[in-house]
Amino acid sequence: xxxxxxxxxxKPSAVESNFTGPILKMINESGxxxxxxxxxxxxxxxxxxxxxxxxGKPFFDGLxxxxxxxxxxxxxxxxxxxxxxxxxxxxxxxxxDAAPGTIRKIFAKSFTENAIxxxxxxxxxxxxxxxFFSEMEQF
Ligand code: CMP
Numbered sequence: 001x002x003x004x005x006x007x008x009x010x011k012p013s014a015v016e017s018n019f020t021g022p023i024l025k026m027i028n029e030s031g032x033x034x035x036x037x038x039x040x041x042x043x044x045x046x047x048x049x050x051x052x053x054x055x056g057k058p059f060f061d062g063l064x065x066x067x068x069x070x071x072x073x074x075x076x077x078x079x080x081x082x083x084x085x086x087x088x089x090x091x092x093x094x095x096x097d098a099a100p101g102t103i104r105k106i107f108a109k110s111f112t113e114n115a116i117x118x119x120x121x122x123x124x125x126x127x128x129x130x131x132f133f134s135e136m137e138q139f
Contacts, residue, residue: 003122005035005139006082007129008090012070014115015039019107020073023116026103027077030089036076036133044068050131059112066112074132076139083125086118 008027010020028034042050047067054060079085091102095114098105107115119125129136 002081002084003125004078004080004082005122005125005129006032006077006079006086007117007119007125007132008075008077008086009117010073010075011113011115011117012066012072013109013113014107015071015073017107019115023103023107024073024075027075027086027089030079030085032077032079032082032086034075035078035139036129036135038074038132039071040074040132041071042068050128062112076129076133076136078139083119083122087120090116090118 010023014020014023024034044064047064048055051060051063051067054063077086089103091098091104093104093114094111095104095108096111098108103116104114109115117128119128126136129139
């Protein structure tokens with residue numbers, strides 16, 4: 001897990017709150033380069049597919065509802081040790097547990113509305129990035 005590419009999504013509540021700029025500034029200032037970026041909206045079906053691994057879990061329906069509720073910003077990022085460094089930058093999945101100064105601590109509203117996604121492995125970065133960017137294999 002030490003590749004140079006990761007995938008992130010700024011989630012609907014953070015986009016709606018106009019946090020896209022401040023979040024991207026933090027990402028850039030932490031040494032990540034933007035390789036591809038897109039403002040788009042997931043349909044309910046696409047959100048179900050993206051989060052298929054969580055199907056059946058108690059939070060799944062709320063997660064799909066939320067993730068399809070408004071525009072998201074999908075981004076491919078490059079930096080040495082991208083996966084681990086990005087997960088450190090965004091903080092714990094549950095913002096209640098996130099360290100001070102992390103993106104989720106600053107911008108998240110709740111466990112589901114946690115502002116931002118970060119891939120958890122090189123393999124998932126490729127799968128998730130390919131979900132939004134046809135050129136993913138080239139990065
Ligand atoms: P993320 O890791 O980006 O993608 C899956 C999301 O599911 C996760 O962020 C959280 O927003 C959400 N999630 C995971 N576990 C829970 C939980 N126990 N309760 C509510 N939401 C959750």
